[in-house]
Amino acid sequence: MDIFIKIAGALQDWLMNGMGLSVTASELIATAVWALVAILFILVNLIILVWMERKLGAFFQMRRGPNRLGPAGFLQFPVDIVKVLGKEDIIPAAADKPIYKIASICAFVTTICAFAVIPFAKGMVLEDLNIGIFYFIAIGSTATLSLLMAGISSNNKYSFIGGMRTVAQMISYEIPMAFSLLGVVMMAGSLRLTDIVEAQQNMWFVIPQAIAFIIYFVATIAETNRGPFDLAEGEQELVAGYFTEYSGIRWAIFFIAEYGNLVAVASIATIMFLGGWNAPFGLTFLPPFLWFMIKVYCMIFMFMWVRWTFPRIRIDHLMHFGWKFLIPVSIANIMVTGIGIYVYRMITN
Amino acid sequence: MLKTQELTLNMGPQHPSTHGVFRCVLNLDGEYITKVVNHTGYLHRGLEKLAEARTYTQFIPYNGRLDYCSGMMNELAYVMTVEKLMGITEEIPERAQYLRVIMSELQRIASHTIYVASFSLDIAGFTGFMYAFRDRDRALDLIEAASGQRMMPNYMRIGGVAADVDENWFSQLQKLLDDMPASLDEYDGLITGNEIFQARVKNVGIVTREMALDIGFSGPNLRASGVDHDLRRDEPYGIYDRFKFDVPLGEQGDTFDRFVVRIKEMRQSVNIIKQAIKDIPEGPIMAKVPKVIKPPVGEAFHCIENSKGHLGFHIVSDGSTKPYRTRIYSPCFVSLGFFPIVAKGQHLMDAVVTLASIDIVLGEVDR
Amino acid sequence: MDKIVDREALVGELNQKLGNCAEIFEDNTNQSIKVKPEKIVGVMKELRDNPKYDFKALMNLSSVDYPENFTVVYHLNSISYYHKLTVKVELDKAKPEVQSITSVWTAANVQEREAYDLMGIIFTGHPNLKRILLADDWVGHPLRKDFKLQA
Numbered sequence: 001m002d003i004f005i006k007i008a009g010a011l012q013d014w015l016m017n018g019m020g021l022s023v024t025a026s027e028l029i030a031t032a033v034w035a036l037v038a039i040l041f042i043l044v045n046l047i048i049l050v051w052m053e054r055k056l057g058a059f060f061q062m063r064r065g066p067n068r069l070g071p072a073g074f075l076q077f078p079v080d081i082v083k084v085l086g087k088e089d090i091i092p093a094a095a096d097k098p099i100y101k102i103a104s105i106c107a108f109v110t111t112i113c114a115f116a117v118i119p120f121a122k123g124m125v126l127e128d129l130n131i132g133i134f135y136f137i138a139i140g141s142t143a144t145l146s147l148l149m150a151g152i153s154s155n156n157k158y159s160f161i162g163g164m165r166t167v168a169q170m171i172s173y174e175i176p177m178a179f180s181l182l183g184v185v186m187m188a189g190s191l192r193l194t195d196i197v198e199a200q201q202n203m204w205f206v207i208p209q210a211i212a213f214i215i216y217f218v219a220t221i222a223e224t225n226r227g228p229f230d231l232a233e234g235e236q237e238l239v240a241g242y243f244t245e246y247s248g249i250r251w252a253i254f255f256i257a258e259y260g261n262l263v264a265v266a267s268i269a270t271i272m273f274l275g276g277w278n279a280p281f282g283l284t285f286l287p288p289f290l291w292f293m294i295k296v297y298c299m300i301f302m303f304m305w306v307r308w309t310f311p312r313i314r315i316d317h318l319m320h321f322g323w324k325f326l327i328p329v330s331i332a333n334i335m336v337t338g339i340g341i342y343v344y345r346m347i348t349n
Numbered sequence: 350m351l352k353t354q355e356l357t358l359n360m361g362p363q364h365p366s367t368h369g370v371f372r373c374v375l376n377l378d379g380e381y382i383t384k385v386v387n388h389t390g391y392l393h394r395g396l397e398k399l400a401e402a403r404t405y406t407q408f409i410p411y412n413g414r415l416d417y418c419s420g421m422m423n424e425l426a427y428v429m430t431v432e433k434l435m436g437i438t439e440e441i442p443e444r445a446q447y448l449r450v451i452m453s454e455l456q457r458i459a460s461h462t463i464y465v466a467s468f469s470l471d472i473a474g475f476t477g478f479m480y481a482f483r484d485r486d487r488a489l490d491l492i493e494a495a496s497g498q499r500m501m502p503n504y505m506r507i508g509g510v511a512a513d514v515d516e517n518w519f520s521q522l523q524k525l526l527d528d529m530p531a532s533l534d535e536y537d538g539l540i541t542g543n544e545i546f547q548a549r550v551k552n553v554g555i556v557t558r559e560m561a562l563d564i565g566f567s568g569p570n571l572r573a574s575g576v577d578h579d580l581r582r583d584e585p586y587g588i589y590d591r592f593k594f595d596v597p598l599g600e601q602g603d604t605f606d607r608f609v610v611r612i613k614e615m616r617q618s619v620n621i622i623k624q625a626i627k628d629i630p631e632g633p634i635m636a637k638v639p640k641v642i643k644p645p646v647g648e649a650f651h652c653i654e655n656s657k658g659h660l661g662f663h664i665v666s667d668g669s670t671k672p673y674r675t676r677i678y679s680p681c682f683v684s685l686g687f688f689p690i691v692a693k694g695q696h697l698m699d700a701v702v703t704l705a706s707i708d709i710v711l712g713e714v715d716r
Numbered sequence: 717m718d719k720i721v722d723r724e725a726l727v728g729e730l731n732q733k734l735g736n737c738a739e740i741f742e743d744n745t746n747q748s749i750k751v752k753p754e755k756i757v758g759v760m761k762e763l764r765d766n767p768k769y770d771f772k773a774l775m776n777l778s779s780v781d782y783p784e785n786f787t788v789v790y791h792l793n794s795i796s797y798y799h800k801l802t803v804k805v806e807l808d809k810a811k812p813e814v815q816s817i818t819s820v821w822t823a824a825n826v827q828e829r830e831a832y833d834l835m836g837i838i839f840t841g842h843p844n845l846k847r848i849l850l851a852d853d854w855v856g857h858p859l860r861k862d863f864k865l866q867a
């Protein structure tokens with residue numbers, strides 16, 4: 001089932017031979033098409049995720065959730081999108097208008113950029129960078145900036161506090177996240193995501209790197225600003241945090257970016273720890289792409305489960321947890337991994 | 350050196366966690382509070398003045414609008430004060446007395462579940478909110494079945510209660526009572542036992558015993574600070590002296606204690622209702638009171654143990670059909686005075702929890 | 717019914733300790749004493765701190781606009797003896813001024829502000845005597861009998 005790759009290949013082939021374009025031009029167009037597909041992928045996922053979040057939330061809370069539009073309320077979100085599009089785009093008079101306008105787009109762009117290196121199956125990747133995971137972490141860091149832009153440009157005190165919290169939280173939790181991935185990189189011996197997946201054909205890295213997996217899981221909840229670490233939004237004290245002033249489609253773009261991030265970090269978790277598109281126990285009757293998506297959705301289910309169960313943590317506890325617990329443990333994990341690899345090589349040689 | 354500056358944050362009147370239209374102006378140093386100024390009165394309807402223009406009976410429904418989470422008990426406090434003024438406290442029929450106790454305790458459960466729900470929501474535990482609302486609705490359904498209204502029951506009457514309940518109602522109540530302990534265990538599992546919850550609420554907003562008395566805490570808030578005082582047991586009104594129940598106490602008076610005391614109180618309420626439905630006699634539900642209520646000249650003050658604290662009415666009569674003066678002592682209004690004192694120096698997130706922990710209802714604060 | 721303090725002994729003790737300041741007030745509740753407005757803080761402190769009475773909590777602070785005077789009514793409750801006492805202060809119609817008891821009970825703070833707001837009684841020595849329920853630019857005190865009702 002590498003039909004997508006075949007289509008991409010055929011498209012490029014047709015552009016080059018059929019249309020008579022140069023190699024550079026055809027590659028450019030093919031990349032643009034792929035980016036479009038990535039956006040579509042995010043949007044399709046978004047519809048499923050929002051529906052899933054609502055239904056799961058309802059399930060955890062003994063409610064029914066949306067059940068009027070479409071089968072089991074599945075069409076609720078498309079209708080919501082129409083509603084959001086029809087809303088007035090309010091820009092506060094005292095806002096820093098250019099930055100205010102650009103902030104939501106920045107957030108969305110960083111999310112799409114993250115999908116550039118994610119291999120959905122063998123060969124199904126836009127750009128198989130040799131520093132793929134490095135690129136992902138770097139792009140993830142820039143997302144902080146867009147939230148800070150939104151927080152400060154709104155000229156609202158709640159947004160301001162939300163923006164500051166975001167910076168503190170996301171920068172603190174990037175470190176344990178990167179360190180937790182480092183152990184996997186050491187074991188795979190490559191920063192290239194496809195190589196990392198190939199290295200997991202016999203054993204998923206979640207088994208030797210269980211601690212790293214848990215650290216990654218916790219740190220990414222903070223990275224994606226989801227409960228119980230949704231301090232940047234902090235509804236109970238900050239109304240809606242950095243996007244308090246946003247409305248209509250600009251708010252919706254933040255929303256999409258948030259769910260896009262969720263898919264991205266779940267994908268990275270799948271690639272780094274859960275064997276990527278490799279089928280478990282040799283159950284290869286499903287195509288690799290589907291296996292990948294199943295694993296991604298299992299991860300997302302975990303994220304949602306946590307979100308709907310736990311209350312919000314306090315910001316100083318969050319900082320203490322990040323700096324005094326997660327970072328030391330992740331560093332220790334790297335050391336143990338290093339020693340383990342060294343010992344393993346000594347034995348095998 | 351960086352130049353820093355305090356931030357003035359206007360929290361409310363429209364804000365997710367001020368429980369209504371309460372407004373406070375916070376001075377923030379970073380995210381730590383240096384000064385709080387309370388602003389109340391956004392929901393002021395002048396109930397005390399309205400009472401002067403209504404007859405004694407006409408004012409009963411207004412009490413539901415006071416603390417709209419415990420309408421039954423507000424009405425009970427009012428009618429008991431009028432009965433005291435008229436000197437007919439001893440003439441209330443037995444069945445009515447029992448019904449009053451059952452309704453009060455049912456309302457206490459409904460009110461405390463709302464507290465659990467909103468407290469859970471204020472630390473962003475939305476699931477706890479839904480769990481508590483499930484049980485609250487069952488209690489409210491029973492109140493609705495008895496009185497016709499979920500939240501503004503207008504059930505108590507001067508001299509008795511408005512309507513009797515039947516066997517079916519009691520069997521429904523019994524079902525709720527049977528399920529309630531399991532539900533409370535669920536709250537304990539989902540909310541009270543949660544690690545993050547405990548980290549958020551323990552040692553936050555501590556009110557010592559002396560301070561609690563000084564700032565006028567009453568009811569569960571007072572008991573959370575370790576003061577062993579419950580009007581139902583110490584100065585029993587109605588027929589509360591016939592029931593056996595414990596008065597749960599807190600240890601150090603932090604927000605956690607205030608939360609736990611209320612959960613324990615719900616268990617006691619279940620206990621009281623169980624005793625009441627065992628003993629409730631058949632009989633009339635209204636005493637013989639005159640059609641036109643004209644209390645003698647004089648005054649009366651009566652206080653009952655409301656779900657929020659001591660709810661008291663001070664009624665002055667000039668012998669006419671309308672009260673000369675009605676003063677409503679509102680527990681929320683007085684306890685809210687503690688917020689500027691305790692919130693000083695707290696983190697913004699703790700202040701929200703502290704405010705939630707005293708269980709304010711703005712209908713009663715502003716009257 | 718309510719447990720009531722032995723008023724005669726109480727009034728005697730107060731008068732002895734604080735000078736002539738209190739007398740028994742006869743009304744239908746049989747639990748009231750009348751205190752001079754300028755002595756109220758001393759009396760309240762005594763009632764709070766005297767272990768014989770031990771009124772640790774202020775139960776209610778009410779105010780009534782009688783035709784002949786303004787009366788501030790303090791309902792006290794003891795959480796150890798469970799007895800009750802009503803302290804009344806009669807104020808001049810033209811100049812309703814009484815000492816603030818905020819220094820005795822912090823609980824009085826908001827209640828005195830409310831009494832000022834709605835009844836127009838001035839509590840001297842109150843740290844922040846401003847309107848609490850009505851808007852700051854409100855004219856008049858609505859709970860007074862001469863307040864004109866209008867829609």
